[in-house]
Amino acid sequence: MNPPDMLPQQLDQSDSEYLRLLGILGYVYAGLEFLLGIFAAIYMGLGFTIVMNNEPMGWMFVFFGALISLWVIVSAVLSFLAPRWISLGKNWLFCMIVSGLHCASFPLGTGLGVFSIVVLCRPSVKAWFASKRVH
Numbered sequence: 001m002n003p004p005d006m007l008p009q010q011l012d013q014s015d016s017e018y019l020r021l022l023g024i025l026g027y028v029y030a031g032l033e034f035l036l037g038i039f040a041a042i043y044m045g046l047g048f049t050i051v052m053n054n055e056p057m058g059w060m061f062v063f064f065g066a067l068i069s070l071w072v073i074v075s076a077v078l079s080f081l082a083p084r085w086i087s088l089g090k091n092w093l094f095c096m097i098v099s100g101l102h103c104a105s106f107p108l109g110t111g112l113g114v115f116s117i118v119v120l121c122r123p124s125v126k127a128w129f130a131s132k133r134v135h
Contacts, residue, residue: 011128018119019086022112026083029102029112033076040068075101086120089132096120 011019047061082098085091099120102113119125 011124015119015122015124015128019125022116022119023083023087025112026079026086026116029108030076030079030083032108033072033079037069037072037076040065040072044069082116086116089129092120092126092129 042065044062044065047058047063047065050058050061052058078098078101082095086095096117099113099116102109102116104110105113120129
């Protein structure tokens, strides 16, 4: 026997505003991370320039630039998905994990991460996410 479907929960005005603000700030943060990825690509390009001048030390710049670019791109994609899913009321656990990862990036990520965790842990927000879950 299947459990009865939960009726969609309605968020009160303050929770709705906080989630909307989290979405906006999350997109801004993802954009800033993409900009950081551009600087890592420039660092990698500097390494290629050094390699073209027959300096083997340039490969170190290329390697670390590629590593940083990969990390930043993955982080930016995660940071872009989280506000999207927050606005849809999906993947609460994913949003919490991304918020925890944001906390490692001081100071902007820490502020966004802590604020996100506080809002996402509210019982009314958790109930709203649970009501949106598809069984």
